[in-house]
Amino acid sequence: MTGATPATEDRLAGRLWLKSYPAGIPAEIAPLEHTSVAGLFEESCRKFASKTAFICMGKTMTYAELDRESAKVAAWLQARGHVKGDRIAVMLPNVLQYPVVTMGILQAGLTVVNVNPLYTPRELEYQLKDSGATGIFVLENFARTVQQVITKTQLKTVVVGTMGDMLGLKGHIVNFVVRTVKKLVPEWSLPGHVPFKSLMASTGDFKRLDLGLDDVAFLQYTGGTTGVSKGAVLTNRNVLSNAAQSQIWLTAAYKMQGADTSNILYVCPLPLYHIFALTVNMVMGMSEGAANLLIPNPRDIPGFVKELGKYKVNFFPGLNTLFNALANNEDFKKLDFSALMLTVAGGMACQRAVADKWEAATGNVILEGYGLSETSPVAAVNPPGSTVFSGTIGLPIPSTEFDIRDDDGRTVPLGQVGEICIRGPQVMAGYWNRPEETASVMTPDGYFRSGDMGFMDDRGFIKIVDRKKDMILVSGFNVYPNEVEEVAATHPGVLEAAAIGVPDERTGEAVKLFIVRKDPALTAEAIKEFCAQGLTNYKRPHLVEFRDSLPKTNVGKILRKELRG
The missing domain is CATH 3.40.50.12780 (ANL, N-terminal domain)
Structure with missing residues (x-):
């Protein structure tokens, strides 16, 4: 070392x-029993066939059903000409299609590229081009985003699903509400796309490949909250x-x-x-x-x-x-x-x-x-x-x-x-x-x-x-935003808090605190006085700004980068 x-x-x-x-x-894990994630999934589906694997919006899916449905995805992808190592993007929220599609991609010997469904066209284009994805599974709610970038990517396979696809008869009601009542599906056009239900109606068996521990299962893109997003x-x-x-x-x-x-x-x-x-x-x-x-x-x-x-x-x-x-x-x-x-x-x-x-x-x-x-x-x-x-x-x-x-x-x-x-x-x-x-x-x-x-x-x-990149330097002293936020969050009038460094002529940087109030009467002075009880002078917020909400990633991380502007 x-x-x-x-x-x-x-x-x-x-x-x-x-x-x-x-x-x-x-101290150590035992030797791995499987050589692939797909192998683990297949064994679980056999071992726990009658048990419930996933529940969504009142609909249950057993392990046996998951095995059967995912095999259709695997066979269809192989029949479309996708070969071992191809990257397939999955742009789905937490619906039953997600485990079915992901397991099917892995069984076919392909690599899953997880995509945030709420990505902007710019973000989606970047990830699809960077990963070299040749296929994508997307919910119709987000199909318009794919439409806006598809000509700039290597996509040759596009499968579009709906919220209700795997919910049985209830699915028709769900789709009506999503499309007509809540209007959550912007108009889109993707010539040559395949509806998810059509794929699931297909027949054929997939060919089990020799998958090893060093084969790539996922390209997992970092959140991009501190610079360019990269595929892990x-x-x-x-x-x-x-x-x-x-x-x-x-x-x-x-x-x-x-x-x-x-x-x-x-x-x-x-x-x-x-x-x-x-x-x-x-x-x-x-x-x-x-x-x-x-x-x-x-x-x-x-x-x-x-x-x-x-x-x-x-x-x-x-x-x-x-x-x-x-x-x-x-x-x-x-x-x-x-x-x-x-x-x-x-x-x-x-x-x-x-x-x-x-x-x-x-x-x-x-x-x-x-x-x-x-x-x-x-x-x-x-x-x-x-x-x-x-x-x-x-x-x-x-x-x-x-x-x-x-x-x-x-x-x-x-x-x-x-x-x-x-x-x-x-x-x-x-x-x-x-x-x-x-x-x-x-x-x-x-x-x-x-x-x-x-x-x-x-x-x-x-x-x-x-x-490391969020550290605030006040008069040569390191201030860690988490510490400031932790103290502020203990105030009974605070719902959420986020701290950043802002330029200051006297100290180089000063602490600025953003607050979402639980108590509408809470003042900046009250917050400063409260923080003074738990933080030494250079760590105390110099500026306090109240917001109705704080910017977050889709999984809930506060985006200090956006607060810094």
Whole structure:
């Protein structure tokens, strides 16, 4: 290791965080049982054939049905001339078509390129051209976006579906409401496209290919919140390893609660095209024969709460903004959470104020985790059985190593802030067609430089302090926006908070705080006085601006970049 001392190497070899693992959690995952994600899915469909795999808008799909429908997709794609390694874009929200299409693409030996359905034409054109996708599955709601860019891409196969395609007779009603009542389908024209229902009426068998651990399963594009979006190349090994790593944690949680694991229900409010839901909900969920309750529009909080009231959810993955919105909803607080065994936060920092509200509403302690598209995504999480919200991202998961390094690549002492670097089987193969970008984030000894700043304590727990690029420099002192936001969020009159750095003649930069009020009477002066109680002078907000809402990505991350203008 570059610049590392023998003592440092000894510490890493010993992986001090293993001492903090609950009993029964191994340091390493077992050898992988499958050579492809498609193979895992196929075995799950056979093993759990009669069990429910996915639920959406009241319609259930068993594992046997998923197997049958996805095989049609695989056979059709091969018949269209798509060959192993071709990239196929999936531009779908959380509807039953998503698991069917994704499993079918993988079974055909192709690579899934997940696309945010809410992309603008510019964003879609960039991703389709960068990935070289030759096919796309899209919902009619977003077909107009494809229409606007298709002539600039390599697309030769376009499949267009509807919200109601897999909902049986109810689907006709859903489509009528979506098209006519809510007017959610802009006019579009894609000559030569194939309706999803026509594809599903086709016959034929697909040819099973020899798929290996190093074959590419997904091109998972980074959010692009800090620069140009890049395709993280995730192999079968990456995704299968991460599902196995996460499963160890989940199994330990079940055992601690003496849970009946014969019928586990996950809620899936995060979009499956996002790496968190893709791996944790779909891949890991299917590996254990769980059912996933798909939520097509989690921003409709009243509708989401109404749906939750119909089921006894056992596992709730989500992120800070979603937990915050739910915990502030009075109807949500009235739900029965007796079956809820595990709540895991990822995607962004979870604030203590939000965790406290969640625990008060559900009786469940949020276990905060950490990961990135480049790590498939899970790299660290708090131990199952935690009785208090730790404010950290927890411990590296099995077969994963963390090292905190300075700008010169040297390991920093415990407790000192540096860049979080990660090594493990879930770390991507690189960025798609970007060798220079790959080289800039991968160290010679195989660590991925995350761009996140944090420190490790003497028990192996890691605390994120912020993104490297979001750091604010006030009179030579580093100010981490998460810390300012965490303090502001504890004010009872604050619903959401975001901090950025703005130019200041006296200090170079000053902290500006954006607030969404819960209490309409809340003033800027009151916020400043409140923050002064918890933050040293240079960290306090110099400017406060009230907004009705904060800009977010489709999965709920606050876009500081847009606030900076």
